[in-house]
Structure formats: C-alpha cells, structure tokens
Amino acid sequence: MPLRAKVASSVSRTAAALSRAAGRGDGSVIGGWIGLKIDPDLLAHLSAGRAIALISGTNGKTTTTRLAAAAVGVLGRVATNSFGANMPTGHTSALAKAGSTPYAVLEVDEHYLAQVVEATEPHVVALLNLSRDQLDRAKEVAMMAQLWRAALVRHPDIRIVANADDPMVVWAATPPATHDQRITPPHVTWFSAGQRWHDDSWVCPECGSTIQRSGEQWWCTGCPLRRPEPQWTVDDEGVLDPTGAWYKVKLQLPGKVNVGNAATALAVAAEFGVRPFDAVPRLGDVTSVAGRYAQVEREGRLVRLLLAKNPASWLEAFDMAEQAPTLLSINARDPDGLDTSWLFDVDFAPLRGRQVLITGDRAYDLAVRLEVNDVPFQHVRTFDDAVRAVPPGRLEVIANYTAFQDIRAELDRVN
Numbered sequence: 001m002p003l004r005a006k007v008a009s010s011v012s013r014t015a016a017a018l019s020r021a022a023g024r025g026d027g028s029v030i031g032g033w034i035g036l037k038i039d040p041d042l043l044a045h046l047s048a049g050r051a052i053a054l055i056s057g058t059n060g061k062t063t064t065t066r067l068a069a070a071a072v073g074v075l076g077r078v079a080t081n082s083f084g085a086n087m088p089t090g091h092t093s094a095l096a097k098a099g100s101t102p103y104a105v106l107e108v109d110e111h112y113l114a115q116v117v118e119a120t121e122p123h124v125v126a127l128l129n130l131s132r133d134q135l136d137r138a139k140e141v142a143m144m145a146q147l148w149r150a151a152l153v154r155h156p157d158i159r160i161v162a163n164a165d166d167p168m169v170v171w172a173a174t175p176p177a178t179h180d181q182r183i184t185p186p187h188v189t190w191f192s193a194g195q196r197w198h199d200d201s202w203v204c205p206e207c208g209s210t211i212q213r214s215g216e217q218w219w220c221t222g223c224p225l226r227r228p229e230p231q232w233t234v235d236d237e238g239v240l241d242p243t244g245a246w247y248k249v250k251l252q253l254p255g256k257v258n259v260g261n262a263a264t265a266l267a268v269a270a271e272f273g274v275r276p277f278d279a280v281p282r283l284g285d286v287t288s289v290a291g292r293y294a295q296v297e298r299e300g301r302l303v304r305l306l307l308a309k310n311p312a313s314w315l316e317a318f319d320m321a322e323q324a325p326t327l328l329s330i331n332a333r334d335p336d337g338l339d340t341s342w343l344f345d346v347d348f349a350p351l352r353g354r355q356v357l358i359t360g361d362r363a364y365d366l367a368v369r370l371e372v373n374d375v376p377f378q379h380v381r382t383f384d385d386a387v388r389a390v391p392p393g394r395l396e397v398i399a400n401y402t403a404f405q406d407i408r409a410e411l412d413r414v415n
C-alpha cells in the first residue's frame, strides 16, 4: 500500500479502538470516517489483493454475510463487517482492522452498492432482494434496481449471485437488451430462496406491464422478463446445488428464511471454489448475528430477539417465530424511518391465537393496526413488564431497528 494509505489505515484502527474503549459501540464508523479523510482512496487500497464478495439487498444481508463469511472461511482468513456497519466507512474500518486477509465478505447498504463496487472491484456480488424500506427517505424500489443494473453493466467480469424469485433483482442482474457488442453478458448464478413479500414487484421494471405469478413462477405479461431457472434451491431443510446434490443444512438460526440465506451463502462461496460439503458444517456454528436470533433467559422466560425493519421482514419474522407469546415493539426514530403507515401493509393475522403484547414509542400506531386486523393484544410500558406478563417458557420478541437495540441494551447488549 502507498504510505498515505498505510498511515490512514493505522489511524483508522486506532480511532476505532479508542471509540470502543470509550464505550461508543464498535467504533467502525468513526474509524472508517477518519481513515477516508486522510486517504479518500483507502477502501480501494485496502481491497487490493483480496478476493471480495459484496452482499446487498433490502433484507437478510447481515445474516447472509455472516453465513457467507463462515463458508468462505473454508479457504482461509476472511475480513468481514460483522457488526452491520454497511457503508464505505464500515467497510474501510473492517478491512483495516482485519489486516491482510486473502478474502473479504462485506455487507453493503443497497444505496452504496455502485460506489463500493467501484472501490473494491469484487469477485462476486450477491443480490438478495429489493423491497420498500423507510418510506420517508429510501429510494423507490425500481430506482434502486436501476442503480444496481447501471453499476453492474460497467463491470461485466463480476460474478453475480442473484435471487430468481425477485423480479426487481432479476432485472437488475441482467444487462439491458442491446446491440452494443462491447457489453458482454454477465456471469449470473441464480438462487431461489423463496419470497413471501410480493407487493413491491407487481409492475415490470422493464416495460411497466403487470407481473403475474403462479406457484413459484412469475412472468411479465408485456415483455420477455420472467423467472430464470435457479441453480441453487432450498428443499426440505436442505440445499440443492447446481449438480442436483442435496445437503442437509442444520442451522441454529430459525425459519425457512435462513435456510434460504444459507443457500445464498453456499452459492457465494462456490464462486470462490468452496464445495458445499466443506462449507455446510460451518454454517451450523453461527448462533446469532449482532443480537438477531439471540436467546436469553430472563426470570424463567426464554426470550428470543427477531429484528423486523420493513413489511417484507415482518412477514419473515412471523415465519421464524414459534407459536408462543409474542412481544411487538415499534419505534419511529431516525434510523427506523419516521413514517409508520407501512404497518397497514403488513397482515398481522398470523399472530391470531397467540398472546400478543405491544410496546415501544409507537405502540399506539401498532394498536390501531392490530385492532383493524382483529388481533387481540395487551399494551405494556416496558420490556420487563412484558416478561412478567407472560407465563414461564418462550417469549418471542419482534422489534424494528431502534426498538430492537433498546431491548438488546436491556439484555446487556447480547450478541
């Protein structure tokens, strides 16, 4: 690395360590910020010489990144931003902290994918899904797909691992129809991890016609865009690879959603030459991811934390949660997005028949939604009140971003 980059990297590590020592989180944002101030090309310098995978999408990227890092770990040391700092500051900090590693697996905020592709020149990019998130400030789904596509067209050598079940992702992963021979077709591997949420992809991003669905198939009624045949699929608590071989995937993470994330992770690792046979056992070692899925004993209750940030991820959380008393917590602070009208896009009917408790800054918004949805509930002021309100046994907690962090703090920042 050039001298400036070496200095920037060293200062970045020190700043992050000081911030950690001061009890201000893991320090990766401030460390990366200072490093990039000293050397604006620091991320590119730190990426040089590493084989890198970038993982992006609206939902599931933190968990998939953790699983993919575990899988690629078969080959050697892997740098990763495991605390979810998924913007260039976080990537810079993660690579500076890891020192020299042959591999890196980085979670990337969907808005920054183009920028991070340019800086890191990745070997593989995984595209998980696109759905609406943070109504008051996130880009429209179709606009995000357009940005992804434009970024990837400029780099036809990047291997793409993409979700065949999401029309927006499929469109973003395939280059525009063109007679320009300079644009060679990208190397795309399709996976199918299922998709519960369809409400952001009824309109074709190519031609504006309606997208129709039947079973797992989907197709545009006005142009050739349709579901490609996936090479990696989820089947019966296991994953089928492109040769048709089936691997049982025994995870400590709940739900079919995570078997899908495991399939994606195996597909990403395969792009580096990792065999599923070698990677699968490592996936089973992942217990929780930055507090998500963590289980904590509290006054005789086994509390499990599930994060749900947007409509698509609420549906997934209902799938992961067991039939047990469930606490829902909603805030609308800056990191959550201030608009809670999305609550009316989520069908809470799967919670009928369970004891449902609600809390959080915006518990009353949730109360109105549950009332309309015919789901009985009880309002509690605090997390401890919720614990005391349910019988000994399991308590599922589903919370959006800052509500999740509040409860995680009450549980001593459980990881």
Ligand SMILES: [Zn+2]
Pocket: 204, 205, 206, 207, 208, 209, 220, 221, 222, 223, 224, 225
């Ligand atoms: Zn179309």
